[in-house]
Amino acid sequence: xxxxxxxxxxxxxxxxxxxxxxxxxxxxxxxxxxxxxxxxxxxxxxxxxxxxxxxxxxxxxxxxxxxxxxxxxxxxxxxxxxxxxxxxxxxxxxxxxxxxxxxxxxxxxxxxxxxxxxxxxxxxxxxxxxxxxxxxxxxxxxxxxxxxxxxxxxxxxxxxxxxxxxxxxxxxxxxxxxxxxxxxxxxxxxxxxxxxxxxxxxxxxxxxxxxxxxxxxxxxxxxxxxxxxxxxxxxxxxxxxxxxxxxxxxxxxxxxxxxxxxxxxxxxxxxxxxxxxxxxxxxxxxxxxxxxxxxxxxxxxxxxxxxxxxxxxxxxxxxxxxxxxxxxxxxxxxxxxxxxxxxxxxxxxxxxxxxxxxxxxxxxxxxxxxxxxxxxxxxxxxxxxxxxxxxxxxxxxx
Numbered sequence: 001x002x003x004x005x006x007x008x009x010x011x012x013x014x015x016x017x018x019x020x021x022x023x024x025x026x027x028x029x030x031x032x033x034x035x036x037x038x039x040x041x042x043x044x045x046x047x048x049x050x051x052x053x054x055x056x057x058x059x060x061x062x063x064x065x066x067x068x069x070x071x072x073x074x075x076x077x078x079x080x081x082x083x084x085x086x087x088x089x090x091x092x093x094x095x096x097x098x099x100x101x102x103x104x105x106x107x108x109x110x111x112x113x114x115x116x117x118x119x120x121x122x123x124x125x126x127x128x129x130x131x132x133x134x135x136x137x138x139x140x141x142x143x144x145x146x147x148x149x150x151x152x153x154x155x156x157x158x159x160x161x162x163x164x165x166x167x168x169x170x171x172x173x174x175x176x177x178x179x180x181x182x183x184x185x186x187x188x189x190x191x192x193x194x195x196x197x198x199x200x201x202x203x204x205x206x207x208x209x210x211x212x213x214x215x216x217x218x219x220x221x222x223x224x225x226x227x228x229x230x231x232x233x234x235x236x237x238x239x240x241x242x243x244x245x246x247x248x249x250x251x252x253x254x255x256x257x258x259x260x261x262x263x264x265x266x267x268x269x270x271x272x273x274x275x276x277x278x279x280x281x282x283x284x285x286x287x288x289x290x291x292x293x294x295x296x297x298x299x300x301x302x303x304x305x306x307x308x309x310x311x312x313x314x315x316x317x318x319x320x321x322x323x324x325x326x327x328x329x330x331x332x333x334x335x336x337x338x339x340x341x342x343x344x345x346x347x348x349x350x351x352x353x354x355x356x357x358x359x360x361x362x363x364x365x366x367x368x369x370x371x372x373x374x375x376x377x378x379x380x381x382x383x384x385x386x387x388x389x390x391x392x393x394x395x396x397x398x
Contacts (some may be wrong), residue, residue, distance in 0.1 A: 005041045005265045012037035015369055020340040021362060024277035026333030032365075035342075040072040041265050046220040048316065054214025056310055057205045061279075062112060062291075062302050064147070065136040065206060068213045070198040071095040072129045072187070073164055074187035080180055081166065082126045083120075085267060086172060092117055094163045095130040096155065096276040109146050110287070116217030117266075122239040123250060124260035126221055131212070139278060145302060153262065157194030161187075164195060187233030193351045218274065221264040230254075294315060 011017045013034045022031040038045050073081075073091075081087050096113045112135040121127035137147035163185055169177055187195075222237065228249060229236040235257040243249050252260075266272055278287040295302055311319075318324045326335050339353035339362050348366045353359035359378050 002040075002262050005039050006262065008037040008039040008389075009042045012039065012042050016343075016348070017050060017353075018340065018342040019365075021338045021358065021365070022335035023338050023358075024328040024329040024333055026328060027331055027337075029328050031335055035147045040082050040220075041261070043220050043222070043224055046218075047351045048216055050218035050220070051216050052310055054188070055212045057114070057214040058210035061114075061133075061210055062135055062137075063206050064145075064302060066209060067136055067151070067199055067201070068215065068216075069099070069132045069151075070129060071132070072198070074191055074195060076183045076190075077164070077168070077187055078126055078128060080183065082127045083143040084172065084265070087168070088119070088128060089270070090129060090167050090171060091164070092130050092274055093344060094167055095132065095160070096274070097128065098135060099132070099151075099331055100161055100277055102151075103138060103148075107138070107146065107148055109148075111135045111138035111277050111375075114217075114279055115276065117272045119264045120221040123237070124139075124257070124264075129212075130388050133163060133213050133217065135278070138153050139287060139291055143294040145294060145300075146301050151199060153199060154193070156199050159194070160197060161194040178205055203265055214307050216264075221261055230331050235316060268343055296322065338362075 013036060015032070015034050015272060018035040020033045020035075023032070024031075036042075036045055038049075064123055073085055079230040081091065092115050098113050099111070101115060103109055108134055114133045116131045116133075117128065118131060119126060119128045137145055165188060167202070168180070168184060171181070225303070226238045227235060227239055232254075234251050234253055236249055236251045237257075238247060238249055240246070278284065289301055313326055323329075327333070328335060337354070338358040339346050340351050341362055343349075349370065350359055350366070351361045354360055
C-alpha cells in the first residue's frame with residue numbers, strides 16, 4: 001500500500017501517465033493537462049480535496065453550533081497502535097460511542113458526530129488522536145431539536161481512559177496483551193485524571209466554524225509551507241510545540257523525513273473520516289425528515305435539503321485565481337475538449353478523440369513523449385546517475 005501511494009505521488013502531473021488535450025476554438029492555442037494522482041500522500045492533491053470537502057460540509061451539516069473535540073491517548077500507547085493499525089477504527093468508534101452514550105443517557109437525544117483520525121503530530125511523529133465535530137444539540141424521538149452547551153470533560157476523561165485500556169485488552173491476543181501489560185499499567189498510573197480531551201469553544205459564523213474544523217480534520221501530515229529549507233541531504237521543518245505554544249525548528253535527514261511521512265499513509269479502503277449519530281449514513285435522511293417536520297412548526301431553519309455539489313477543477317481554479325482556465329488568455333474564446341491519452345498495460349494509448357485530426361495529434365504527442373523518455377534513459381546511462389530510494393520531488397510539490 002505504501003509503495004503504491006508513493007508511486008502514484010511520484011508520477012503526479014507527469015505526462016507519461018496520461019493527459020487531456022484542449023484547443024482554443026478561436027486562435028487554436030493548445031493546452032494540455034496531465035492527470036493528477038489524487039493520492040492521500042500528495043500534499044497538492046490532498047490540500048485541494050480538504051478545502052473542497054470542508055466547503056461542502058459547511059453547507060450539508062446542520063446549521064447549528066458544533067464543538068471541536070479532540071480525544072488523545074497516553075504517549076506510551078502510540079507504539080501499540082502503530083504496530084496494530086486495525087485498532088485505529090476501534091479508537092474512532094470508541095471516542096464517538098462515549099459521547100453518544102453520554103448524550104443518550106443524560107440528555108435523551110441523538111447528536112451528530114463527524115470524526116476524523118489524525119495519526120501525526122506536529123513534527124510528523126506517529127501520534128494517533130481523534131478529532132470530532134459534534135453538534136451542540138440533537139433530536140429527540142419525536143423530532144424535536146434540543147440544544148445543550150456543556151460537556152463534563154473531567155468525567156469523560158476518566159471514562160475515555162477506561163474505554164481505551166479495556167478495548168486494547170479485548171482486541172489483542174493473549175501473548176501480545178502480556179507483552180504490553182506494563183505499558184497499559186503505566187498509562188493508567190501516569191494519568192490520574194484520565195486521558196486528555198481538548199474541546200475549545202467555537203465562536204463566530206457557523207459556516208466559517210464548519211469550514212475551519214473541516215479543513216483541520218482533513219489536512220495532510222505536513223504542509224509545504226512548513227518546510228523551511230532542503231539542501232539535498234537534510235530537511236528543516238517548522239512546527240508549533242504543544243507544550244509551550246512556541247514555534248520551533250527541527251533539521252532531519254531526508255530518509256528520516258520521508259520515513260515519518262509514509263507512516264501516516266492509511267491502509268487501502270480505510271476511512272479516516274466517519275459519521276455517527278444523526279450524521280450516520282444509514283439514518284441521516286430519516287433524521288433530516290424528522291427535523292424538517294419539527295422546524296416547520298417552530299419556524300426555525302436548521303436543515304438545508306438542497307445538497308451542495310462538489311466543484312470541479314475549473315471552478316476551484318476560477319475562484320482561487322479569478323480567471324477561468326477554460327478561457328483562452330490570447331483571444332478570449334473557450335478551449336474545446338479534443339480527447340485524452342491514458343496509460344494501459346504500461347503503454348500510452350488514445351482513450352478518446354473527438355475526430356480523426358485530434359486522434360493524429362494525440363498520437364504525435366505520444367510519439368514525442370516516448371522519444372523524450374528514450375533520450376532521458378540514454379542520458380542517465382551515459383552519466384551513470386544512480387537514483388535515490390527516496391523521492392525528493394515531494395519537497396517541491398505545489
